[in-house]
Amino acid sequence: MKADLISGLVLLALAAAYFAAAETIPSSMLDDEFGPRGLPVYLAALLAFLAFVLVVRALVGLRVRRADALANDEEETGDDYTASIRRAFGFLLIGAAYLVLLPILGYPLAISVTIAAIALFEGAARDWRVPAVAIGGGLGFWLLFNGLLGVAQPMGVLF
Incomplete structure (x- = not known):
């Protein structure tokens, strides 16, 4: 806390x-x-x-x-503090992976992978819902920024 x-x-x-x-x-x-x-x-x-x-x-x-x-x-006890540090470090690694993947995959795929990684890191069940939400979230964010707000997102080598 x-x-x-x-x-x-x-x-x-x-x-x-x-x-x-x-x-x-x-x-x-x-x-x-x-x-x-x-x-x-x-x-x-x-x-x-x-x-x-x-x-x-x-x-x-x-x-x-x-x-x-x-x-x-x-x-x-300090167990809560140690768990918070590990959790923060995990999110930092996911954010760093997003930055590495962005120029390769492009925004829609990189944000989808990031959403899936965060869901799995937070303990989501490993079933069809994780990729469905990740793909829907990536597409939704891309449509929000590119379509609605007119803010072009980075394109990658693959997409």
């Missing part, structure tokens, strides 16, 4: 920095709410909201955990 609190505070700081950087983008008379300045501001606000939720969840979890420890007269 302490790692969630620290992560939430770091993400909140990153959201503030991203918002400050987005505000430096010059505006023009052709700007709309999703223009070169609008979308980054919305993304910064979304990141700040998610970071705030993470901080609140961590604080509530710490409070409940301390109350349970006091009620049971138990001391906290």
